[in-house]
Amino acid sequence: MNSTNYDACPECDLLLRSAQPKIGEKAHCPRCGLLLSRPRKQSVERTFALSIAGFILVFPANLLPMVGITILGNVNTGILLSGVVALFNEGMVAVAIVVFLASILFPLVHISLSLLISGHLYFNRHNRFLVGWMHWMHHLDEWVMLEVYMLGIIVACVKLMALAPLKFGWGLYAFIALIIITTMLTSGLDTGLFWQRIEQLTKENNHDS
Amino acid sequence: MTAKANALAQGFIRCHDCGYLVKTVDHPPSCPRCDSHLHARRPHSLQRTTALLFSSFFLYIPANIFPIMTVNQFGTGEPNTIAGGIIELIDSGMLPIGLLVLVASILVPSSKLIGIGLLLLCAHFRWQINARRWTVMYRVIAFVGRWSMLDIFMISILVDLVNFGAVQIIAGPAATAFASVVILTMFAAENFDPRLLWDNQKNL
Structure with a gap:
């Protein structure tokens, strides 16, 4: 019995014959219903393109003002980092660190990793760190909370609208674009295919040397 | 099967x-x-999940009792708990947003604590259950967890923007407790292995 012809469901451990769904099809576990694989068209190329776009967008989304508020003639504008700094200055260090990680550092690292990985796969380059990068990306996935932050912005704005006039800046639009890109990125990334390509590259590399 | x-x-x-x-x-x-x-299977899945669940349960109490933020207006401070903030939103006519916050910061964390508790009991006592349905419950718990961070992000934005001499919003001690609850329950869900539910089933 060759183990590559078989597959196991990650959530109910049912032993399955490897499903090879075509592009546009989905493979579900027959026992627990988990979505096993859903191959996408040109996953590597698309991930590479989206990572470049996302990596560029990270900077305006972080540096440009997002929301401005005017109270008693004073204008206060906020960027992503200023929320972290404000919490830090109030002594809420733990919360400030969590917000910093989930809304700034992890998204940046995640998009850089997917840029590195898809770039190497796109140009068929081997790198001994590829496996490590895949691990990191896999573990970070859940902790990138841009879309949750967006909801936070919406709720905060609704609360503030009653208080004072608001002004939305370019940072907010860049942030929304970044969310759309990261969502497309994570949904279009075919993990199974990526691992296969990495395995292939490693074998070729070992063969050459 | x-x-x-x-x-x-x-x-x-x-x-x-x-x-x-x-x-x-x-x-x-x-x-x-x-x-x-x-x-x-995930190593020490039940022990780790239980430990994380208990710590988040105990942190959930201060998270709800203490003020999560204080609105200072012209010298008078008005502390707000999580529930208080929602009531205020609904009272001021913003029902949909109020309900959104209610779901994200009260219903999701509390049902998560109960849900993970049930999953643990089920796996430990080898209950004969509809494993498919319970796996779906696990999936929902694992998916919704991160959305509770909404409240924390909202506070970081409010604290930053509303910082004028006369009007000020200050984060309260409940924010730290609440953020810990969200993170610990996320780790708890991550450590629970749904395959344990299937291992225990005698007839599938």
Whole structure:
């Protein structure tokens, strides 16, 4: 019995014959219903393109003002980092660190990793760190909370609208674009295919040397 | 189908990180493809999940009792708990947003605590249940967890923007407790292994 012809469901451990769904099809576990694989068209190329776009967008989304508020003639504008700094200055260090990680550092690292990985796969380059990068990306996935932050912005704005006039800046639009890109990125990334390509590259590399 | 249909019962282990299927007869210490540690089930899944669940349960109490933020207006401070903030939103006519916050910061964390507790009891006492339905419950719990961070992000934005001499919003001690609850329950869900639910079923 060759183990590559078989597959196991990650959530109910049912032993399955490897499903090879075509592009546009989905493979579900027959026992627990988990979505096993859903191959996408040109996953590597698309991930590479989206990572470049996302990596560029990270900077305006972080540096440009997002929301401005005017109270008693004073204008206060906020960027992503200023929320972290404000919490830090109030002594809420733990919360400030969590917000910093989930809304700034992890998204940046995640998009850089997917840029590195898809770039190497796109140009068929081997790198001994590829496996490590895949691990990191896999573990970070859940902790990138841009879309949750967006909801936070919406709720905060609704609360503030009653208080004072608001002004939305370019940072907010860049942030929304970044969310759309990261969502497309994570949904279009075919993990199974990526691992296969990495395995292939490693074998070729070992063969050459 | 019986529990014998499980990959483990037939001598296979699925790598946790890359999904590679490995034969247990070969006894490889780590995954041949991605080199991460192989284990058939998450190690100490029930113990770790229980520990994380208890800590988040105890933190959930201060998270709800203490003020999560204080609105200072012209010298008078008005502390707000999580529930107080929602009531205020609904009172001021913003029902949809109020309901959104109610779901994200009260219903989701509390049902998560109960849900993970039930999953643990089920796996520990080997209840004979509809494993498919319980796995779906696990999936929902694992998916919604991160959305509770909404409240924390909202506070970071409010604290930053509303910072004028006369009008000020200050984060309260409940924010730290609440953020810990969200993170610990996320770790708890991550550590729970849904395959344990299937292992215990006598007839599937």
